[in-house]
């Protein structure tokens with residue numbers, strides 16, 4: 001069978017990994033494009049191997065293709081080598097399976113997993129010959145819809161999207177597609193506006209063009225509508241729907257019954273090695289913990305678990321249908337899953353061996369996890385991982401990370417006695433209220449772990465200990481208690497990394513310790529994009545026009561493009577990153593409702609400043625607001641709502 | 643039990659490189675629940691070896707892999723089973739038991755058949771029917787090879803076991819294997835030079851037909867003919 005490919009052989013044989021562009025993988029779905037009611041192209045705006053590793057896309061791909069007369073195809077960002085060829089030869093971007101140009105589709109759904117892929121969205125639209133701005137699109141263009149975690153502040157990219165789907169995709173897509181078909185059938189040639197207006201009334205759907213945003217000017221005191229306080233200068237003065245039928249707030253969509261919902265049994269298996277080349281079992285959504293820096297921990301509340309039976313059944317089917325040799329569990333905090341021991345034991349006893357490996361997610365280090373790790377990993381080659389996120393107990397209280405020094409030292413000690421001699425530690429620099437003592441605390445904590453190792457008699461030790469500590473820079477995110485926080489500047493970040501590195505050098509066991517820190521350029525940019533507003537959009541286009549794509553890849557990230565684009569449109573790090581926001585400020589994402597309410601976030605921000613910890617959902621509900629969804633951990637028997 | 647599998651690789655699968663094809667077959671064996679043998683040790687892998695990697699961009703009717711299995715069904719059923727779990731552009735043609743002492747295809751491979759066609763037939767200035775015999779009638783076809791240790795002369799002539807002009811291209815039987823492996827594009831490169839032209843990177847469409855080992859009397863035997871069907 002010969003499929004007609006969009007790219008000629010000469011191009012496919014010239015570019016790196018041509019398999020990225022040809023589709024036809026095991027379990028890929030092929031339907032007759034021309035006989036469909038709706039053709040939906042699902043896009044992950046990064047390279048194929050990353051996009052193919054994403055479970056969320058596999059879930060939606062499977063769901064769409066289960067529906068009659070709906071066909072879901074896929075597209076990923078062409079790697080820079082092909083990107084250049086497509087521009088030089090004016091080849092329109094196409095979907096991998098049907099090999100059809102993006103313009104032929106009814107919908108282009110773009111998943112927004114991280115801010116640093118924003119220029120790749122523009123790349124996809126541009127190569128797809130689709131106008132970048134929603135305002136410029138015609139009756140012949142597909143509907144561009146965004147989904148995923150970045151939609152919790154879609155404002156910097158709002159002008160590029162016709163719709164955003166807020167929340168979990170399993171619930172409203174059917175309604176949305178049915179509505180589209182109905183309106184398009186009734187109004188051929190004049191459907192777009194009617195559809196956008198009607199879509200705005202579907203729960204969870206945000207139509208950015210139907211809202212008006214206004215700003216206080218820089219002085220904050222002029223004009224007809226002066227800002228009530230100087231801190232509000234330059235901020236949003238109003239955010240309003242343009243029409244009565246458009247909702248003023250949009251609540252996220254969520255799946256409550258995690259066992260009776262879509263879950264792919266035959267995910268697509270790429271020919272080339274994907275980043276995640278294994279079966280992924282999503283054991284639960286959400287997190288009970290409430291770390292104050294963590295957006296996922298807030299926006300995916302409440303925790304909803306899948307049943308043990310569901311997971312056992314899927315594990316076997318997925319292994320059989322993919323032929324993968326590896327299976328892993330996925331969730332924000334696997335140790336909190338109620339049936340963790342059962343599912344892990346089941347996998348280790350019934351599946352591990354004869355060519356199948358069980359890879360464990362990062363678990364809290366204790367007797368149980370060390371025991372299973374020793375069964376499925378080579379102790380000599382593997383390491384134990386802790387994510388204290390901060391070096392001192394005070395700082396960990398500020399961020400509400402319920403991991404104590406004793407937990408870490410004790411866990412490491414158990415691991416050392418079981419034969420491990422490598423430890424990985426993850427930290428964040430630049431969190432609110434951080435002092436030099438907190439920064440240096442990172443090195444001191446790492447050293448304490450090393451000291452613990454050398455308490456073991458030499459004869460019982462396994463050579464030298466190796467401790468690798470990595471720090472990333474803290475970026476405040478919407479819908480977290482730190483959404484009002486001041487972010488450090490690039491210079492402050494680097495200074496902190498320097499202080500930390502110096503302290504590592506002074507430690508007793510410095511030879512056993514290694515310290516790495518991340519790039520600060522990317523972090524400060526991520527900060528602007530994460531908490532930005534609609535005024536960012538033209539600067540995004542400008543950076544893209546200067547050649548920026550694949551900003552998440554350090555080889556392709558060009559900070560100067562961004563600095564120049566920001567300068568041109570008067571976007572400053574001072575305004576977007578380096579000021580603490582006041583509670584009175586209307587934040588760009590305030591019109592969204594993720595369940596967790598602003599009152600709770602404010603309370604948490606205040607408690608953070610006092611270094612007071614808050615209980616997790618299972619220790620006691622703190623009334624975050626996510627109870628409104630009527631399910632999940634909020635309704636577990638022992639969990640009394642106050 | 644040692645088993646030799648013959649398969650073909652077509653269409654866009656020509657863009658999937660050898661290492662990925664190996665990974666593909668490992669996963670396919672698990673999907674089809676083949677009772678394949680695993681090596682022992684900390685990370686066991688399937689006992690599977692390929693006779694000869696196929697270059698990127700080349701299709702084939704005659705690829706081989708040898709595996710070891712603990713149990714099996716008759717050849718016919720196994721071929722159907724494997725094809726059920728394959729993508730359309732990989733087809734299994736034979737599944738045969740090898741003698742226990744058989745060497746792997748990789749170790750004994752000696753020759754390969756190719757069909758060479760031209761991607762842009764309209765651009766060709768030579769007449770294959772008359773020019774190819776002229777090229778082949780010479781006693782030596784010497785080419786200079788640049789290696790690490792400098793330049794050396796190689797005579798291609800004895801490495802071209804057979805050739806003839808087809809309706810739409812050329813058939814070549816070439817020396818193949820780990821010792822002297824002659825690629826069809828090298829032969830064609832020399833032919834183009836002989837014709838006073840230069841072979842372009844994408845001028846050829848290559849298709850492999852069969853792989854051979856040497857029999858006891860030096861004769862060429864297709865790899866699949868060294869095994870017998872399981873009834």
Ligand code: SF4
Nearest residue numbers: 617621622624627634
């Ligand atoms: S309402 Fe209570 S139990 Fe539910 S997610 Fe919020 S804090 Fe946790």
